[in-house]
Amino acid sequence: DSGVTQTPKHLITATGQRVTLRCSPRSGDLSVYWYQQSLDQGLQFLIQYYNGEERAKGNILERFSAQQFPDLHSELNLSSLELGDSALYFCASSASGKNEAFFGQGTRLTVV
């Protein structure tokens, strides 16, 4: 158990819908990262938050957004969903000054 909790584990939704994925980082970790794993794109970095502030952005679509709340949990919002958004979405966290990311179990999103 990495200590990073993601909910839900599985999500099935229709095209055009909006979903929210939730992540609770390890206790004390200030950084949260979101990654997408798909068959055609592999593992890709989406976005990083550090103590509530956006720190870095990767290949994140404009239809996607994220935030980190004062209690350090984070949410990834995916809207106007398309079939191609079907993927495994990972959240990871790391401690300040530590270059070691620990991953949650992921949310499997299926868009039908």
Add this chain to the structure above:
Amino acid sequence: AQTVTQSQPEMSVQEAETVTLSCTYDTSESDYYLFWYKQPPSRQMILVIRQEAYKQQNATENRFSVNFQKAAKSFSLKISDSQLGDAAMYFCAYDGGATNKLIFGTGTLLAVQP
């Protein structure tokens, strides 16, 4: 831009034998970190081993060790005394350090034969 290449899509090893997974990367930075992550069928991403580029000594974690060649930009993972539980997808990852975002290779699927 930094890239990570894993040229072995699949590998196979006999139980109790040793296997080496290859990884090369490209970067213009001098300070960075390299990782190997394991992804078993459960899909959980598990950190196996970590190497700081400024350290010449190769990292070791029990049966897992790396061969880090900074000049060649090579970072291979050696698994000794392979066990059935080692069967998984293995990802090599690069972290430039500034933002701590990871750049992953495409992975190597390791099968362990009993």
